[in-house]
Amino acid sequence: xxxxxxxxxxxxxxxxxxxxxxxxxxxxxxxxxxxxxxxxxxxxxxxxxxxxxxxxxxxxxxxxxxxxxxxxxxxxxxxxxxxxxxxxxxxxxxxxxxxxxxxxxxxxxxxxxxxxxxxxxxxxxxxxxxxxxxxxxxxxxxxxxxxxxxxxxxxxxxxxxxxxxxxxxxxxxxxxxxxxxxxxxxxxxxxxxxxxxxxxxxxxxxxxxxxxxxxxxxxxxxxxxxxxxxxxxxxxxxxxxxxxxxxxxxxxxxxxxx
Amino acid sequence: xxxxxxxxxxxxxxxxxxxxxxxxxxxxxxxxxxxxxxxxxxxxxxxxxxxxxxxxxxxxxxxxxxxxxxxxxxxxxxxxxxxxxxxxxxxxxxxxxxxxxxxxxxxxxxxxxxxxxxxxxxxxxxxxxxxxxxxxxxxxxxxxxxxxxxxxxxxxxxxxxxxxxxxxxxxxxxxxxxxxxxxxxxxxxxxxxxxxxxxxxxxxxxxxxxxxxxxxxxxxxxxxxxxxxxxxxxxxxxxxxx
Numbered sequence: 321x322x323x324x325x326x327x328x329x330x331x332x333x334x335x336x337x338x339x340x341x342x343x344x345x346x347x348x349x350x351x352x353x354x355x356x357x358x359x360x361x362x363x364x365x366x367x368x369x370x371x372x373x374x375x376x377x378x379x380x381x382x383x384x385x386x387x388x389x390x391x392x393x394x395x396x397x398x399x400x401x402x403x404x405x406x407x408x409x410x411x412x413x414x415x416x417x418x419x420x421x422x423x424x425x426x427x428x429x430x431x432x433x434x435x436x437x438x439x440x441x442x443x444x445x446x447x448x449x450x451x452x453x454x455x456x457x458x459x460x461x462x463x464x465x466x467x468x469x470x471x472x473x474x475x476x477x478x479x480x481x482x483x484x485x486x487x488x489x490x491x492x493x494x495x496x497x498x499x500x501x502x503x504x505x506x507x508x509x510x511x512x513x514x515x516x517x518x519x520x521x522x523x524x525x526x527x528x529x530x531x532x533x534x535x536x537x538x539x540x541x542x543x544x545x546x547x548x549x550x551x552x553x554x555x556x557x558x559x560x561x562x563x564x565x566x567x568x569x570x571x572x573x574x575x576x577x578x
Numbered sequence: 579x580x581x582x583x584x585x586x587x588x589x590x591x592x593x594x595x596x597x598x599x600x601x602x603x604x605x606x607x608x609x610x611x612x613x614x615x616x617x618x619x620x621x622x623x624x625x626x627x628x629x630x631x632x633x634x635x636x637x638x639x640x641x642x643x644x645x646x647x648x649x650x651x652x653x654x655x656x657x658x659x660x661x662x663x664x665x666x667x668x669x670x671x672x673x674x675x676x677x678x679x680x681x682x683x684x685x686x687x688x689x690x691x692x693x694x695x696x697x698x699x700x701x702x703x704x705x706x707x708x709x710x711x712x713x714x715x716x717x718x719x720x721x722x723x724x725x726x727x728x729x730x731x732x733x734x735x736x737x738x739x740x741x742x743x744x745x746x747x748x749x750x751x752x753x754x755x756x757x758x759x760x761x762x763x764x765x766x767x768x769x770x771x772x773x774x775x776x777x778x779x780x781x782x783x784x785x786x787x788x789x790x791x792x793x794x795x796x797x798x799x800x801x802x803x804x805x806x807x808x809x810x811x812x813x814x815x816x817x818x819x820x
């Protein structure tokens with residue numbers, strides 16, 4: 321049920337498109353594909369928390385081709401459409417980087433002595449963004465929210481993202497901008513709002529949502545979540561931030577070059 | 579006669595290709611898994627560099643080295659380049675772009691493990707060992723952790739050892755994947771997490787005695803290649819095609 325609600329929120333958010341100067345059809349399709357693949361991977365990481373943190377010997381579902389196949393399944397269920405063709409270098413690179421991120425975390429994931437590995441959706445998404453940032457392909461993707469509420473200072477919104485969020489916070493819609501810049505070069509930008517989902521509340525909600533408090537008397541509850549941060553007491557009606565995507569225009573035109 | 583012709587058939591192309599090079603560029607390699615590995619499969623970085631050197635008209639010759647000797651030979655001019663090197667390790671000239679980046683992190687004894695290092699308030703009062711001469715990420719430098727400098731050439735292994743014995747709470751490592759990997763027999767009690775989003779650049783060091791003609795040729799080919807497909811992108815492509 322929890323997953324269903326989350327999926328519904330995501331689907332809804334992607335159906336609400338709007339604003340600014342629209343990119344051309346090809347660029348918009350690529351931006352949409354990238355964002356939806358990225359969000360599907362976050363959902364998969366959430367779904368697999370028991371496997372990530374558990375002591376199972378076989379965690380192969382989290383690595384390599386299995387990982388990609390499982391993210392594809394999530395995508396198909398969530399958006400009720402086929403997984404996009406990996407017909408552009410940027411999409412191929414995104415998918416490969418997901419595999420790389422999980423490989424980099426392999427020692428942690430396989431460590432039976434650690435109960436909580438810290439590989440939650442936001443952390444996975446951040447690692448993905450960080451790895452993509454050094455590949456020099458003119459692609460930047462990040463999960464951000466309004467600057468006063470940000471936990472990781474490296475995820476703080478830039479001016480464009482702050483402006484967009486102030487415009488859409490009361491009426492969340494996907495925001496496109498065909499006149500953006502990235503690394504000083506012309507770029508397409510897209511901001512996809514992400515409504516709060518029940519799973520977000522485990523960390524960002526009230527103490528009653530904190531799994532560390534389950535089964536304990538109220539007076540023994542902690543306000544610190546499992547990642548070590550103070551909980552924000554947000555609810556499902558709060559703004560959940562969003563996925564900000566920037567792709568250099570030269571990248572869009574460069575298909576299958578590598 | 580048949581053998582002689584066969585030998586000629588093999589030697590001729592080798593001679594022809596050797597003649598196409600303007601000379602040999604000697605590159606010292608420091609072990610840096612998974613990019614440079616000192617076993618049969620030497621890792622992907624030498625292959626990438628070889629392509630650059632050949633593109634500049636020279637032939638690459640790789641020589642495996644330990645860091646101290648590598649720097650000595652670089653300064654003497656017995657090798658032309660040494661890689662990879664973090665700029666703060668030694669005051670040497672480097673090519674204009676870093677060849678790769680590592681993500682620094684903290685290694686803990688497992689019972690004190692902190693998985694998410696953006697939660698810097700959890701560093702309060704931690705005693706964190708630091709290898710001398712490394713760039714410290716802002717998240718750690720501005721935290722309330724007590725930083726303890728560990729000096730010496732073997733500072734990293736001593737720091738990890740101190741962590742494992744519980745003498746310090748954590749140790750700052752420029753590339754924790756060198757310590758924390760499956761089946762490492764040396765440090766079984768240690769687990770590491772990374773400062774994602776922070777990078778330490780690793781460079782290609784240049785000998786002060788290199789011929790300027792060689793340096794210019796390699797440098798310009800290096801920049802061109804990095805702009806076309808940098809090493810990290812090349813690595814992604816290699817992994818995808820595996």
